[in-house]
Amino acid sequence: DAGVIQSPRHEVTEMGQEVTLRCKPISGHDYLFWYRQTMMRGLELLIYFNNNVPIDDSGMPEDRFSAKMPNASFSTLKIQPSEPRDSAVYFCASRWTGNTEAFFGQGTRLTVV
Amino acid sequence: GENVEQHPSTLSVQEGDSAVIKCTYSDSASNYFPWYKQELGKGPQLIIDIRSNVGEKKDQRIAVTLNKTAKHFSLHITETQPEDSAVYFCAARTNAGKSTFGDGTTLTVKP
Numbered sequence: 046d047a048g049v050i051q052s053p054r055h056e057v058t059e060m061g062q063e064v065t066l067r068c069k070p071i072s073g074h075d076y077l078f079w080y081r082q083t084m085m086r087g088l089e090l091l092i093y094f095n096n097n098v099p100i101d102d103s104g105m106p107e108d109r110f111s112a113k114m115p116n117a118s119f120s121t122l123k124i125q126p127s128e129p130r131d132s133a134v135y136f137c138a139s140r141w142t143g144n145t146e147a148f149f150g151q152g153t154r155l156t157v158v
Numbered sequence: 159g160e161n162v163e164q165h166p167s168t169l170s171v172q173e174g175d176s177a178v179i180k181c182t183y184s185d186s187a188s189n190y191f192p193w194y195k196q197e198l199g200k201g202p203q204l205i206i207d208i209r210s211n212v213g214e215k216k217d218q219r220i221a222v223t224l225n226k227t228a229k230h231f232s233l234h235i236t237e238t239q240p241e242d243s244a245v246y247f248c249a250a251r252t253n254a255g256k257s258t259f260g261d262g263t264t265l266t267v268k269p
Contacts, residue, residue: 049201076255088202088247088259136201143266145190145209147257149201 049150051137057156063125066153069118078147079112079122080136082137088136094120127157159183162250164260179239179263181248182230188250191231192226192257196245199258205246208235238267 050069058064070077078093092102097114105112109128115121124131134154140147161184183191187209187259202266208215208231215222219238224231225233236243245264249257 065224079255085263090256091254091257138201142266145207145251147191147192149194149203151199154235 049137049139049148051135051150051153053153054151055154055156057158058127060128060157061126062157063123064127064131064155064157066120066135066137066155067152068120068137070137071118071141072118073150074139074141074148075122076140076142076144076147078138080149081133082152083133084113091122104151115133124155127155129157134155136148155156159237160188160250160252162248162258162260164248166263168264168266170268171238172198173238175189175238175244177187177233177235177265177267179233179246179248179261179265180230181232181250182228182256183250184229185250185252186226187252188259189253190251191222192249192251193220193222193233193251196247196257196262198244202247206212206263235265237263240267240269243267258260 052067079091081089091104092112094114112122134152136152138147138149164181192207195205196202206220208224218235221234245262247262248260251257
């Protein structure tokens, strides 16, 4: 398995634009997590899904952020409109109920100018 | 909710010395404690974990200890090597499924 795949690896966008980050979890994993990492706030859990259903979105900072998981092999995190303070590295992670280990993707470095 | 504190934020050791990173947690329902290593430009990778029914676990040069009563757990790396240099994160998780991470420790191993 290629692991958790995120795209794009880097994204530079202008303030006000819509940004969509994509994640393909490891096949068979039923949990999917979206994290944001910054120097100031560390690793923050934004939202997580179990069997494609959002379980806890209390970490989503504002209504500008939304996440979907239309099927077991794909999830998106959308920011609309984007702001400079959204600049961060966004990680997707997945795991299987029967295993405690969560596997992280390589992350998407987002820069909003 | 869960709160995880991690110390120190930076740690510098000489090659061959030991490194210890400590974490405390607040939610007594937490029962799983993973440690992740993050290298530059990469996502965190699990290096060792421990469940609440175990007090200590070892894997070669890496060991983790857990004190449930005091709600703290520690990562011990012995015989450190330059390739151990990275950011290390502790985390705590309940059966609810989500992990709360510490703020990370930047470990530098000087040759």
